[in-house]
Amino acid sequence: METPRTEDVQHEEAVKTTVVALDQGEESFHALEWALETIRFGASDKVVLIHARTSPASRLSAFGGPEGYIVSTDLILNMEKAQEREINEFMDRALQLCEKKQVKAVKLIVYGDARDVISEETKKLHANMLVIGSHGYGAVKRTFLGSVSDYCVHHVECPVVIVKKKPEKKDA
Amino acid sequence: METPRTEDVQHEEAVKTTVVALDQGEESFHALEWALETIRFGASDKVVLIHARTSPASRLSAFGGPEGYIVSTDLILNMEKAQEREINEFMDRALQLCEKKQVKAVKLIVYGDARDVISEETKKLHANMLVIGSHGYGAVKRTFLGSVSDYCVHHVECPVVIVKKKPEKKDA
Numbered sequence: 001m002e003t004p005r006t007e008d009v010q011h012e013e014a015v016k017t018t019v020v021a022l023d024q025g026e027e028s029f030h031a032l033e034w035a036l037e038t039i040r041f042g043a044s045d046k047v048v049l050i051h052a053r054t055s056p057a058s059r060l061s062a063f064g065g066p067e068g069y070i071v072s073t074d075l076i077l078n079m080e081k082a083q084e085r086e087i088n089e090f091m092d093r094a095l096q097l098c099e100k101k102q103v104k105a106v107k108l109i110v111y112g113d114a115r116d117v118i119s120e121e122t123k124k125l126h127a128n129m130l131v132i133g134s135h136g137y138g139a140v141k142r143t144f145l146g147s148v149s150d151y152c153v154h155h156v157e158c159p160v161v162i163v164k165k166k167p168e169k170k171d172a
Numbered sequence: 173m174e175t176p177r178t179e180d181v182q183h184e185e186a187v188k189t190t191v192v193a194l195d196q197g198e199e200s201f202h203a204l205e206w207a208l209e210t211i212r213f214g215a216s217d218k219v220v221l222i223h224a225r226t227s228p229a230s231r232l233s234a235f236g237g238p239e240g241y242i243v244s245t246d247l248i249l250n251m252e253k254a255q256e257r258e259i260n261e262f263m264d265r266a267l268q269l270c271e272k273k274q275v276k277a278v279k280l281i282v283y284g285d286a287r288d289v290i291s292e293e294t295k296k297l298h299a300n301m302l303v304i305g306s307h308g309y310g311a312v313k314r315t316f317l318g319s320v321s322d323y324c325v326h327h328v329e330c331p332v333v334i335v336k337k338k339p340e341k342k343d344a
Contacts, residue, residue, distance in 0.1 A: 034331055038301070040212045129210070134325070153306070153325070153334050159206055163331040 016045040016128045021118050021148070023051065024090045027133035031163035032094055035131045036101040046104040048125060049094050051087055052117035053109060114148045119155040131161045188217040191299045193290050193320070195223065196262045199305035203335035204266055207303045208273040219277040220297060221266050223259055224289035286320045291327040303333045 020035055022028045035047070091107045098105035110117045122130045132149045149162045192207055194200045207219070263279045270277035282289045294302045304321045325332045 031331075038211055038331075040210060150322070150325075153322070157336055159203075159210075159333055159335045161331055161333045162325050164329055 016042065017048060017125050018045070018129045018131060019048045019050055019118070019122045019125060019127045020094075021050050021052075021114075021130070021132040021152075022091065022094055023114070023133070024087060025133065025135070027135055027163070027165045029090075029094065030165065031131050031133045031161075032097060034163050035161070036097065036103055039129075041103045044104075046106065047098055048121075048127070049091055049098075049105055049107045050118060050121055051091060051107070051109045052114035053087070053111050054113075115151040115155075118148065119152050122152070122156045122158065127156075127158050129159050129161065130156055131163065134162050134164045188214065188300045189220060189297050190217070190301045190303060191220045191222055191290070191294045191297060192266075193222055193224075193286075193302070193304040193324075194263065194266055195286070195305070196259060197305065197307070199307055199335070199337045201262075201266065202337065203303050203305045203333075204269065206335050207333070208269065208275060211301075213275045217276065219270055219275055220293075220299070221263055221270075221277055221279045222290060222293055223263060223279070223281045224286035225259070225281055225283050226285075287323040287327075290320065291324050294324070294328045294330065299328075299330050301331050301333060302328055303335065306334050306336045 018035060018039065018041075020028075020032050022032065032047075032049070041047075087109065091109070095105055095107060108121065110121060118130070118132065130152060132152055134147060134149050149160070153160045153162070190207060190211065190213075192200075192204045194204065204219075204221070213219075259281065263281070267277055267279060280293065282293060290302070290304065302324060304324055306319060306321050321332070321334045325334070
């Protein structure tokens with residue numbers, strides 16, 4: 001009996017990676033729901049749930065610098081911890097949804113500007129697809145720099161899915 | 173035995189429509205291949221293969237108007253017919269691919285500017301998704317008006333998948 005050649009098996013089982021950008025907004029969670037309902041995931045395929053965080057240092061400087069007089073460092077660090085907890089809760093909710101849909105998933109929290117972090121990690125992971133909400137990561141920054149999704153469309157090589165806010169149910 | 177409620181059955185069987193924009197370029201054909209390989213299509217779901225054509229009238233005017241002296245109307249009409257034949261061949265190749273992958277598909281050729289045609293038809297069809305190549309419909313127009321895909325991302329409500337040119341195989 002002829003056994004399949006190793007490279008054939010490897011080709012069949014090539015892991016496909018889908019990156020889903022999550023920013024704690026419901027639109028990004030809807031983007032994940034869309035991906036899990038729409039995309040055909042093989043048993044070895046995986047979803048990488050990515051969240052880009054501003055570094056604590058840049059947060060401190062936004063509040064008046066480490067030498068600032070307005071807000072105490074303790075208060076900022078407490079806010080930081082509270083936010084970290086919130087992000088972890090949100091990411092865990094996303095992981096649970098993947099588990100429910102029987103899709104392998106991991107979470108990845110990276111410090112840096114969302115534009116750079118998402119497009120660079122998508123490239124590094126050799127992702128097959130990036131799924132992102134259209135309005136993530138803050139309205140003010142979007143006004144000056146354009147949306148994160150627009151940036152990613154022009155800076156990654158793989159297909160990019162841009163998902164908009166879930167339409168509100170009229171009868172709900 | 174409890175029978176499923178009518179609305180449950182209707183919900184289960186809701187037809188999902190995926191619009192794929194084709195412009196005769198290989199990138200758009202790759203976008204279709206991507207969709208057929210990646211998306212989970214139900215038995216009643218369908219793909220609408222859309223092609224936007226410049227109207228014959230605007231072609232005539234581009235060649236010097238109906239009263240133009242440079243190129244005869246006969247020549248233009250022959251070019252028009254030849255192009256129509258080419259488009260139909262391309263669209264039929266796309267239909268055959270859908271058939272091979274056992275996904276229902278129809279073709280839709282609409283006269284008008286690609287930006288308007290694709291986004292308007294996507295809305296009219298209440299599509300669940302639009303799949304489009306990143307560089308379709310001519311480099312010159314893209315330089316002045318931006319890409320058709322960028323326009324569609326900002327003008328349709330459903331998720332938009334932007335697919336880039338298939339990477340060239342190094343060992344091929």
